[in-house]
Amino acid sequence: MTENVDTTLAPKRVRPPSNWLSRLFESKQLGWIALALAVAIPFINATPYVLNVLTTAAIFVLLASGLNIVVGYCGLLDLGYIAFMAVGAYTAGIVSKAFELPLLFTVPVVLVMTILAGLIIGAPTLRLRSDYLAIVTLGFGEITRITANNLAITGGPSGIFGIPGILKIGDFDFQQPAVFYFVTVFVVAGMVLAAARLGKSRLGRAWRFVREDEDAAEAMGIHTYKVKLLAYIFGAIWGGIGGVLFAGHFSAVAPQSFIFLQSALVLMAVVLGGMGNTRGVVLGALVISLLPELLRDLAEYRYLAFGILLVIVMVFRPQGFWPARGYEPERVPTGDKEPAVAGGTK
Amino acid sequence: MMQLIWDGLFVGSFYALIALGYSMVYGIIKLLNFAHGDLYMLGAFIAFAVLSSLGGIPASLSIGALLVVLLLSMLLTGTAGVLIERFAYRPLRGAPRLAVLITAVGVSFSLEYGVAALAGPNPKAFPIRLEGEVFNLIGARVSLPQIVLMIIAGLLMIGLNSYIHNTSTGRAMRSIALDRNASLLMGINVNSVIARTFFIGSALAGAAGVMAGAYYGKIDFLMGFIIGLKAFTAAVIGGIGNIKGAMLGGLVLGFVEAFGAQWFGGQWRDVFAFAVLILFLTLRPTGILGERVTERV
Amino acid sequence: MRIKRHSTVLITIAAAVLLTTSGCSGGLLGGGESEGESAGPIKLAMVIPISGSSAPTGKYMENGAQLAINEINEDGGILDGRELELVVGDEACDPQQGVASANKAVSAGAVVSVGGYCSGATLPQLPIFEKAGIPMIIPAANSQDLVNQKLKNVFMINGTGKQQSTAALDFIKKQGFTTVALVDDNTSYSKDINVETAKQIEEDGSATVALSTSVTAGESDYSAVVRDIMNANPELVYWTGYYQEGGLIINQLKKAGFAGQIMVADGSVDPSLSEIAGAGAEGVYATMTQTPDTIEGAEDWIANYEEEFGSAPGPYSTQSYDAVRLAAEAIEQAGSTDGDKIIDALEAIDGFTMFSGPLKFTPEHTLSSGGFVILKIQDGTFVLEDDLS
Incomplete structure (x- = not known):
């Protein structure tokens, strides 16, 4: 399978790119073009509003690319992904406030804490079946939020506010909105690239093998438990870094930002964009985070629209909006885990 | 202490009613219907819409009116469940679990925010209120409405149990749960039986929704989310796919929560419930009553 | 198909860029603050x-x-x-x-x-x-x-949370309540009043805090907190959260046969409170700043408001x-x-x-007096009970 193809339902195309548009989208330069565009926007318009929206969108892209490792590459449905961002954001906020450190220096602690969180959530649950896992991760997500709301160290319901900036060298403050935006864009670009590379690595192939057929993967000598745990930990790291950026961007962290809805939105970005396809996921994340800004008046209906879209996409286009292109020969679906019955197969 | 047990029992019977639908659907087609809790919400809102359109109902008639509305709401919620199965789940019946789960999340969102768009996002006061005598029963405060509701819940569960064990459709359901292909070969109309399963499960959740609305007096479009999770927990505790297990699980979870809230404080109640879920899933994923080998390759 | 889809994607991006940049007031290089304009609204x-x-x-x-x-x-x-x-x-x-x-x-x-x-x-x-x-x-x-x-x-x-707590304490002393239960909904606003009221009651010493606890917002069943309150058996329950949960808790307390008084904070002062709580809401007190209904001489203002918007003013x-x-x-x-x-x-x-009266800010930039009064629910609506003066 390629990095892109999601499920057995995905039609697999083996055509080479045929027109300039497709070539553009498949081109290796696309990432650079997108980065250039992201860097260029503030030179056209740098109002606080635009910078805020763009920074938030960039952080959301980071989250989506992290969740893509777990859901897209490895096929583990995580409904509580936002908890990792919460762990990252709270750790960064608490440590930087307690020691009056710039946020940048909290990154090592954040990494340790998020990896720990990934282990704590992953270790007992990854032996579970996929549907149990989904609910358990949802439970962990809620536990994390309620705990943050109840503890004194996390500031209770008000959360933590007045978090120091990300870095200050002399008179140059990286916290200025425009500078912070550029920092965010470069961090996110780096992390997205890393996620894509990870997907193409040996480990990435193992993940997809596990996703497609766990038993076969096990039989072929892949330590599936370890491989899944690694997917979890990588996802956690991405979420944790997202949390640091979140803490820096809003200078405040409150439990309300980590409700289930947020996890669901990140999941939607991954699913709508195209599970496993980094480019699709980035696009999905941009659409999900920017669309409400463009259609403010329809804010009431956006979750309804997202819900219906999820169903439609799953029923008709499980590979997401961004049609994934397979460069490997088509494989005959190897039979589902559940035998299909009449009426079930169309 | 008796109060604690009674409160746990009462809340637990709500969990049990909802857990039944979860468990039936899961037992038969291995589908975790994430939107099940939202059918509970839908049932409450259907009853709300019916009652509001009727206008004022005299308090003396409220129990009778409630029963009529309960049946109507069960019927409509059941139909909604069948439609959801037909258009969202059936096309994916051969698909990987991940795809189906994501669809279920989508259905859940559509129901929640669809109702929010139609009825408005504000909580609604339920038009019928069950008020009644409070009396003391071996050290616990028990009210008449509580007893009425528990009797209704009990009757529904007993009815379901005998339906599954004594009718041909019930036999068909059990047979599909064991082996779907073989059932098909034996001449069972699998699709119609699955549709019927969805109808019953959704109708029960709808009934629970109406009862909650009438008892607590407030409904809102997100009321199904947490209780759906709790019902799933109850189903897992009892042994998912097992009807008696779902009832037992509901009651056990009710107790466990009541005691948890007592020991750790009310704000930790949900944390406690989810922790119990995770413990059960990791240590005894088959639940208290479950003995079936669930993972088939 | 593919081409179309791609063009849609492109158009979406283009539209997004255009829309976010339109109405621009200058990029990083452009400078030009929009503030300090000397004309226009x-x-x-x-x-x-x-x-x-x-x-x-x-x-x-x-x-x-x-x-x-x-x-x-x-x-x-x-x-x-x-x-x-x-x-x-x-x-x-x-x-x-x-x-x-x-x-x-x-x-x-x-x-x-x-x-x-x-x-x-x-x-x-x-x-x-x-x-x-x-x-x-x-x-x-x-x-x-x-x-x-x-x-x-x-x-x-x-008024600040602190001032609201002071008003609550004043009323508790005035009515001679000796035991009080404080319940919040675990949000920032609500917990603040709970903690502050508990502190002031303890410092004052004329009443005791029988119970101080939190509930989770958004649930239906509050039997746990009802149980705690019945066990503590206070003369007054002070609910500091919002009206949705407040209505449920009042209802469930009354159903359980709670005989003491109930008071709510300003987040619960909403017409829906008595709708949700039902008959049990009668006689519930509230700490609240003045609403148009309770301010003397506000009739003209209310009339203007109703004429303008076709509905009565609210909190x-x-x-x-x-x-x-x-x-x-x-x-x-x-x-x-x-x-x-x-x-x-x-x-x-x-x-x-x-x-709220003549204004002069304190050095903390708050009102010198919170202007809190005590309201009471009569026939389903809040009316002025005590202006605490």
Whole structure:
């Protein structure tokens, strides 16, 4: 399978790119073009509003690319992904406030804490079946939020506010909105690239093998438990870094930002964009985070629209909006885990 | 202490009613219907819409009116469940679990925010209120409405149990749960039986929704989310796919929560419930009553 | 198919870029601040809940503010004829949305903020308005955390959590309650009042706190807290959260046969409280700043409001009305729309007439007296019980 193809339902195309548009989208330069565009926007318009929206969108892209490792590459449905961002954001906020450190220096602690969180959530649950896992991760997500709301160290319901900036060298403050935006864009670009590379690595192939057929993967000598745990930990790291950026961007962290809805939105970005396809996921994340800004008046209906879209996409286009292109020969679906019955197969 | 047990029992019977639908659907087609809790919400809102359109109902008639509305709401919620199965789940019946789960999340969102768009996002006061005598029963405060509701819940569960064990459709359901292909070969109309399963499960959740609305007096479009999770927990505790297990699980979870809230404080109640879920899933994923080998390759 | 799909994607991106950049006021290289314009309407930002469960209150606030703006504009505006304009943003009681809307308002060129309802969503807006040098006149949000940050640009014209707790204590002493149970819903605003009231009761010593606990918002069954309250058996239960859970808890307490009195904080003062609580809500007390219904001589104002919007004013209509008038007064005094000058003008204000009485800010930028009164539910509506004077 390629990095892109999601499920057995995905039609697999083996055509080479045929027109300039497709070539553009498949081109290796696309990432650079997108980065250039992201860097260029503030030179056209740098109002606080635009910078805020763009920074938030960039952080959301980071989250989506992290969740893509777990859901897209490895096929583990995580409904509580936002908890990792919460762990990252709270750790960064608490440590930087307690020691009056710039946020940048909290990154090592954040990494340790998020990896720990990934282990704590992953270790007992990854032996579970996929549907149990989904609910358990949802439970962990809620536990994390309620705990943050109840503890004194996390500031209770008000959360933590007045978090120091990300870095200050002399008179140059990286916290200025425009500078912070550029920092965010470069961090996110780096992390997205890393996620894509990870997907193409040996480990990435193992993940997809596990996703497609766990038993076969096990039989072929892949330590599936370890491989899944690694997917979890990588996802956690991405979420944790997202949390640091979140803490820096809003200078405040409150439990309300980590409700289930947020996890669901990140999941939607991954699913709508195209599970496993980094480019699709980035696009999905941009659409999900920017669309409400463009259609403010329809804010009431956006979750309804997202819900219906999820169903439609799953029923008709499980590979997401961004049609994934397979460069490997088509494989005959190897039979589902559940035998299909009449009426079930169309 | 008796109060604690009674409160746990009462809340637990709500969990049990909802857990039944979860468990039936899961037992038969291995589908975790994430939107099940939202059918509970839908049932409450259907009853709300019916009652509001009727206008004022005299308090003396409220129990009778409630029963009529309960049946109507069960019927409509059941139909909604069948439609959801037909258009969202059936096309994916051969698909990987991940795809189906994501669809279920989508259905859940559509129901929640669809109702929010139609009825408005504000909580609604339920038009019928069950008020009644409070009396003391071996050290616990028990009210008449509580007893009425528990009797209704009990009757529904007993009815379901005998339906599954004594009718041909019930036999068909059990047979599909064991082996779907073989059932098909034996001449069972699998699709119609699955549709019927969805109808019953959704109708029960709808009934629970109406009862909650009438008892607590407030409904809102997100009321199904947490209780759906709790019902799933109850189903897992009892042994998912097992009807008696779902009832037992509901009651056990009710107790466990009541005691948890007592020991750790009310704000930790949900944390406690989810922790119990995770413990059960990791240590005894088959639940208290479950003995079936669930993972088939 | 493929081509079409790709073009759709491209168009989406292009549209996104165009829309976000249109109406631009200059990029990083362009410079050119939009503030300090000397012509055109003066914009006031109002970030309030428009969606979510607090949306009805948001509407009351928006209408109240709009009424003041209409009146001022009809009188010829301020600063030699410039009109006022309200820029409304949604916070939905969510910090993230609050931040987004605050940034949007700053970009729209607002010079004073007159919004803020949910404390949790208002807190992260403070640094945004502070950085932009925009004074905030907060009409409703009143968590002590807003004061504790000691920001120069933040002014609160609603009583603070501390002042509300003092009012609660005054009433407890006046009525001679000796045991009190405090229940909050674990939100920033609510917990603040709970903790503060517990502290003041203990310092005062005339009553004891029999129970101080939290519940989770958004549930239906509160039998656990009802049990705790029945065991503690206090003479008064003080619920400091919002009306949805408040209604349920009152109902369940009454069903359980609770014989003591119940009091709620200002977040529960909403017509829906007695709808949800049913008959049990009769006789429930509330700590609240004056509402139009309870203010003497406000009949004309209420009539104007009803004529303008076709519905009766609600909680925080008057505070929002006053916030706009106060902002206009401060801009007029400052003689410009410069943030620092407006802040100085606000600090200098002495005796400005508001619904809550003549205004002079304390050094903390709060009201010297919270203006809290005690309301009581009679026949399903809140009426004035005791003005605590």
